[in-house]
Amino acid sequence: MSEFLALPARLYQSFPEYIPPLMLDRRGVLDPQKAPFFEHGEAQYWLARRDGNAVGRISAQIDHAQLGGDFTEAGLIGCLDTIDDVDVVRALLSVAEAALREKGCASAMGPLTLSMNTEPGLMIQGQDEPPMIGTSWHPAYIAEHLDACGYRYAKDLHYWRIATDSKAFQALRDRPKIQGRLKGHTIRKLDLKNIAKEAQIIREVYNDAWQNNWGFVPLTDADLNAMSTDLKPYMRPEWGAIIERNGKAVGVAVLVPNLYEITSDLGSNPSPWGWIKLLWRTVFHKFTSGRIIVLGVRSEIKHTVGGAVVAMSLVEKLLDELTTYQPRSAWVEAGWVLEDNTALVRLLEQFGFARTRTFRIMRKNIAAEEAETRD
CATH class of the missing domain: 3.40.630.30 (Gcn5-related N-acetyltransferase (GNAT))
Structure with missing residues (x-):
């Protein structure tokens, strides 16, 4: 093995x-x-x-x-x-x-x-x-x-990227906030102290949102438990967003930090000194890149104007939090995205994302x- x-x-x-x-x-x-x-x-x-x-x-x-x-x-x-x-x-x-x-x-x-x-x-x-x-x-x-x-x-399957020092991103920052159109909704960050409960909310909304997607595989408890355990030391509450209406989650998004920033120079099998470096970086490193791994809007509103506002608000919220956490130049990727997912592609293009990887x-x-x- x-x-x-x-x-x-x-x-x-x-x-x-x-x-x-x-x-x-x-x-x-x-x-x-x-x-x-x-x-x-x-x-x-x-x-x-x-x-x-x-x-x-x-x-x-x-x-x-x-x-x-x-x-x-x-x-x-x-x-x-x-x-x-x-x-x-x-x-x-x-x-x-x-x-x-x-x-x-x-x-x-x-x-x-x-x-x-x-x-x-x-x-x-x-x-x-x-x-x-x-x-x-x-x-x-x-x-x-x-x-x-x-x-x-x-x-x-495509990956899409936006950099915070790009003209597209600056134009995005200058326009009125989409979140202001969320009438009757609340948007909140992740509660990492109750990560198991949050994981269940994310799983439920994600599976409902993408159940008809090509190649869809439902997220399981095992998948999310492994993900939350592995990433919890690096996560911040602001890197997740949950939009609720009348106490029910209708949209979720999660950004994870790009761990290659702290591992790429250590090799696949770090030395003891390499592991010490990794531990130090886990505590003190400020990430400049990340990936949106979950973005979903409940199927009941997915193809409505309200659903589009929810989706755009989620992306806007994550980008706002990234620039607050990392004022220096940073970049984020969204992926993977099906080539024929027209609605999501248009959303990303509206935010100024550009395609970078194809699988x-x-x-x-x-x-x-x-x-x-x-x-």
């Missing part, structure tokens, strides 16, 4: 753009003994070796919380990290696809590490961008090899391939 987790850092060490996450973080995402995914999913892992050395890895998984739609009868592939060799990629895909067929899957979709709620998609654009919490990194050649092995585009979900009909092989 340790070799599987550490492999990307070794394979991609010659790429200056790649910054490895902490092994501790990877265990929290992939280790069956620790990862919340295994509360509602199952996965198998493989390593490819050449002359005794690991040259690639892959996972095949089924997320039992995944709803139907395009994912009906689909299994998932993920953790696809390899050297630049299509034969290695083909060998890895072959064993993963066989495992999915044994589970009754007719198609394979991915890559996802391990779920749509963790790190979905293959990085297609943005390899040279600064690293961001909760995003995977892949060299360009993996997309080429997947295409050569029969995988085709299914959907693109692609790909699909292959593995049942048809098996039938052709038998024939």
Whole structure:
């Protein structure tokens, strides 16, 4: 397991753009003994070796919380990290696809590490961008090899960014506050002393808001418990916003700090001195970047003028709090966002966000391939 987790850092060490996450973080995402995914999913892992050395890895998984739609009868592939060799990629895909067929899957979709709620998609654009919490990194050649092995585009997911020193953001600051239009609503920050209760509110609104979204996987208690436990030392009450009407939450948003700011120079396995540095930074570092990981408005108002005001007020509130906390230049990303989510894309564009990263979900009909092989 340790070799599987550490492999990307070794394979991609010659790429200056790649910054490895902490092994501790990877265990929290992939280790069956620790990862919340295994509360509602199952996965198998493989390593490819050449002359005794690991040259690639892959996972095949089924997320039992995944709803139907395009994912009906689909299994998932993920953790696809390899050297630049299509034969290695083909060998890895072959064993993963066989495992999915044994589970009754007719198609394979991915890559996802391990779920749509963790790190979905293959990085297609943005390899040279600064690293961001909760995003995977892949060299360009993996997309080429997947295409050569029969995988085709299914959907693109985008990340959007705004910087507080941009002209767009300054124009935003100068205009009247959208929150002033929230008649009959209250907007409040997170209550970190009652984080379990807050997590349930966030889960309820998020799941209601996005239940009809392509690829939707409901947030579970396990997912949120892991997230709140891991991020609580770094969180501030102002980085969450809950809008209520008559005591009922109708909109939620959560911004998390970009932990790569305090880990990127420590390597994947910090030395004892590195851990001391990390502890010091956890207490004293002022983050200049973050990611909006949750943004949701209840379905009953989602497509109304009032719902649009709630959504815009949530984004405005988070940006206001970020600039109050960090007066120096800062930036925030919102992601992931489906390419065809027109309403959310328009909202982000109105705030001056610009697209920075693209991740692609790909699909292959593995049942048809098996039938052709038998024939």
